[in-house]
Amino acid sequence: MLARKLDKYIERHYANNKSALLLKGARQVGKTSAIREYARKKKMNLIEINFYEDDSARGIFKGSQNAKDVLLRISAHTKKKTSLPDTMIFFDEVQKCPEVITWIKFLVDEGSCRYALSGSLLGVEMKGIESVPVGYMAVKEVFPLDIEEFSRCLGLSDEVIARVAESFEKRIPMDEIIHAALIRMIHLYLVVGGMPAAVQAYVDTNDLNVVEEKQKEILDMYKWDISQYDKDRKLEINEIFNLIPSELDAKNKRFILKNLNEHARFSRYENSFIWLKNAGAAIPALNIQEPTFSFKLNELRNLFKLFQNDVGLLTCQYASGIQLQLLQGEIKQNYGAIYENLVAQELHCHGFGGDDHELHYFNSKKQGELDFVIAQNGKVIPIEVKSGKDYERHSALTNVLGNRDYNIDFAYILTNDNLHIDDKRIYMPIYMLMFIQKSPAPAEQIFRFDLYNL
Numbered sequence: 001m002l003a004r005k006l007d008k009y010i011e012r013h014y015a016n017n018k019s020a021l022l023l024k025g026a027r028q029v030g031k032t033s034a035i036r037e038y039a040r041k042k043k044m045n046l047i048e049i050n051f052y053e054d055d056s057a058r059g060i061f062k063g064s065q066n067a068k069d070v071l072l073r074i075s076a077h078t079k080k081k082t083s084l085p086d087t088m089i090f091f092d093e094v095q096k097c098p099e100v101i102t103w104i105k106f107l108v109d110e111g112s113c114r115y116a117l118s119g120s121l122l123g124v125e126m127k128g129i130e131s132v133p134v135g136y137m138a139v140k141e142v143f144p145l146d147i148e149e150f151s152r153c154l155g156l157s158d159e160v161i162a163r164v165a166e167s168f169e170k171r172i173p174m175d176e177i178i179h180a181a182l183i184r185m186i187h188l189y190l191v192v193g194g195m196p197a198a199v200q201a202y203v204d205t206n207d208l209n210v211v212e213e214k215q216k217e218i219l220d221m222y223k224w225d226i227s228q229y230d231k232d233r234k235l236e237i238n239e240i241f242n243l244i245p246s247e248l249d250a251k252n253k254r255f256i257l258k259n260l261n262e263h264a265r266f267s268r269y270e271n272s273f274i275w276l277k278n279a280g281a282a283i284p285a286l287n288i289q290e291p292t293f294s295f296k297l298n299e300l301r302n303l304f305k306l307f308q309n310d311v312g313l314l315t316c317q318y319a320s321g322i323q324l325q326l327l328q329g330e331i332k333q334n335y336g337a338i339y340e341n342l343v344a345q346e347l348h349c350h351g352f353g354g355d356d357h358e359l360h361y362f363n364s365k366k367q368g369e370l371d372f373v374i375a376q377n378g379k380v381i382p383i384e385v386k387s388g389k390d391y392e393r394h395s396a397l398t399n400v401l402g403n404r405d406y407n408i409d410f411a412y413i414l415t416n417d418n419l420h421i422d423d424k425r426i427y428m429p430i431y432m433l434m435f436i437q438k439s440p441a442p443a444e445q446i447f448r449f450d451l452y453n454l
Helices: 005-016 031-041 055-060 067-078 099-110 147-153 158-170 176-192 196-205 208-229 234-248 266-279 311-317 322-327 333-352 395-401 430-435
Strands: 020-025 045-050 087-092 114-120 137-141 282-288 299-308 359-364 368-370 372-376 379-385 411-415 420-422 425-429
Touching: 005 020, 005 031, 005 137, 020 031, 020 099, 031 045, 031 087, 031 114, 045 055, 045 067, 055 067, 067 099, 099 114, 099 137, 147 158, 147 176, 147 196, 147 430, 158 176, 158 430, 176 196, 176 208, 176 311, 176 322, 176 333, 176 425, 176 430, 196 208, 208 234, 208 311, 234 266, 234 282, 234 299, 234 311, 234 333, 266 282, 266 299, 282 333, 299 311, 299 333, 299 359, 311 322, 311 333, 322 333, 333 359, 333 372, 333 379, 333 430, 359 372, 359 395, 368 379, 368 395, 379 395, 395 411, 411 430, 425 430
Parallel strands: 020 114, 020 137, 045 087, 087 114, 282 359, 379 411, 411 425
Antiparallel strands: 282 299, 359 368, 372 379, 420 425
16 A cells, blocks of 8 residues: 555544535545545545445435434445444445535434535536535545655655655755666656556556556556546547647647647637646646746737646557667657656646646746746746756746846756856756645734724
């Protein structure tokens, strides 16, 4: 069983709350297995109802009068006792039964069981369950394993991770032996990615053919879901999904609508792109007109890049043989798409892209293009991704850093080389991406307004 940060989150939730917990995210990111593992560790009486596999389970809620009535029906349907101590009832694939959200408040109030829920966004916008009963259910989005989780699954120690964190915080180079090993680990992550089934296959077998089989199974599952869930737009959604690798491999990596249809207009296809984003199958990055703090005001929503939700799935979609070249360190210019997808995926799961906001990049005819632009601790930070050796050439970054109107203090350039600094440019090994986290909200924001003198 893979160790995840999610495991600790689930444990904290149930230790401190009586409320239910809903895990949401794309297919195959580890939602169901995380709940099962928690119940196993706590030796709970787990009652699992999967609404995707058991459509008749929806009838549990029809005509029910109260929570006790629902529990009685659950017991009859599953042939398991809900009255046993430490019982957890797990509603899986709840997008197939939105009625369960209506009942969660009453079931939690009844108090005899604990509740977990899981829902796949793939093929479903889930608008029916986004109205969360406040105080009765928490929601946690689940992603593929990030770089830190992947490294721990390979056996990287807390001590080494602490040394990398210290190097990142103090802006000092890593030990060269450790640095070289971590770069090789990144190359492996580019091939395996973070889908739990693929990572588990690698941990168990070290066989990349087995890993690729798992990845192809997941890709086939995504395409099957596209064909099942949205019959009106399934052809264009599938075509967009299939075009992600080739569009990222193009010179500017921007998604060109004409590659879908010579007369394509964004207004026609916008809902299909939104569908893929809401499904968790793709990660958009929107162009901004200026690298300034007001990203939303600067967005050009019809100009965007579209990344795969997992870098291993992207690599799997490219020509056979690319995996071995990556592992041997034969990084070519056209592998920049894979590196950039890795960065998009990591930033996304660290909170820089999500339900109410997007990742961003900057492109200007006069100044050039920046791969990503993020906001952290009240500052705008450009991020450049360089997979090759010629990583100190970046005219667009020079133009932006030299523009006083932008007032940018520094930029990250993610490379395969060790950490060093040149004025405002922080050249950083790409594995340190694991420490670029979204700033947490302040614990308190108290402001007292006094009208006493009036």
